[in-house]
Amino acid sequence: MHSNLKQVAIDGPSGAGKSTIAQAAARQLGWAYIDTGALYRAIGLAVMRSGANTKNEDAVAACLPVIELDVQYVNGEQQVYIAGENVSEAIRTPEASLAASDVGKVPAVRDFLLQLQRDLAAAQPSILDGRDIGTVVLPHAPVKIYLTASAEMRAQRRHSQLAEKGIDEPFEKVLAEVNARDEQDMNRAIAPLRQADDAVLLDTTHLSLDESIQAVVQLIRNAV
Numbered sequence: 435m436h437s438n439l440k441q442v443a444i445d446g447p448s449g450a451g452k453s454t455i456a457q458a459a460a461r462q463l464g465w466a467y468i469d470t471g472a473l474y475r476a477i478g479l480a481v482m483r484s485g486a487n488t489k490n491e492d493a494v495a496a497c498l499p500v501i502e503l504d505v506q507y508v509n510g511e512q513q514v515y516i517a518g519e520n521v522s523e524a525i526r527t528p529e530a531s532l533a534a535s536d537v538g539k540v541p542a543v544r545d546f547l548l549q550l551q552r553d554l555a556a557a558q559p560s561i562l563d564g565r566d567i568g569t570v571v572l573p574h575a576p577v578k579i580y581l582t583a584s585a586e587m588r589a590q591r592r593h594s595q596l597a598e599k600g601i602d603e604p605f606e607k608v609l610a611e612v613n614a615r616d617e618q619d620m621n622r623a624i625a626p627l628r629q630a631d632d633a634v635l636l637d638t639t640h641l642s643l644d645e646s647i648q649a650v651v652q653l654i655r656n657a658v
């Protein structure tokens with residue numbers, strides 16, 4: 435089926451390579467790559483900086499009216515700003531990651547980001563990655579991909595990335611973290627991670643990065 439709507443939803447568990455693959459595919463197609471996790475991270479960072487407890491839903495919701503979140507695309511790269519400050523690097527710390535996971539459970543935060551994500555996707559041909567893009571944010575996206583890999587393979591890739599940075603974590607610990615994150619993402623009450631009924635399952639356990647990127651580009655070219 436061919437569609438004029440140039441929107442691709444890529445969802446899947448943490449560590450499946452969604453952002454790397456989505457970014458590379460977007461570059462090949464000349465489309466924008468919209469990293470929705472970065473928006474949750476920016477809200478998490480802003481709440482953390484305000485001194486509010488990121489685990490307190492009411493406190494998080496109360497912060498939202500004063501958070502000045504802005505997103506820009508500079509040479510195809512997404513830049514995220516809070517009150518005019520570019521926080522694209524600051525949102526990558528483990529603390530910001532935990533804060534993002536906390537605020538992502540708050541319905542008011544998901545509502546706050548819903549329209550922003552839809553507006554960004556409507557403004558330009560886009561590939562969005564996240565957890566609920568195909569199920570909630572863009573239910574009419576002509577291409578939906580559920581990108582996954584076995585927990586062992588995702589842990590192995592993460593373990594190698596850490597080793598490259600000189601961080602020597604036991605493999606068993608990395609695997610336990612991958613499983614804990616899956617459990618949290620799939621079983622949360624709001625917008626749990628699940629494959630949309632009309633999403634294509636792409637399992638990259640036995641694919642190289644380049645093969646995964648080409649598979650995504652092909653799925654998109656066939657559909658739009």
Ligand code: DC
Binds near residue numbers: 470
């Ligand atoms: O993909 P990431 O690690 O940057 O995501 C950060 C957090 O935000 C993660 O805990 C899941 C959450 N998230 C979400 O709930 N919905 C999205 N569409 C994207 C991310």
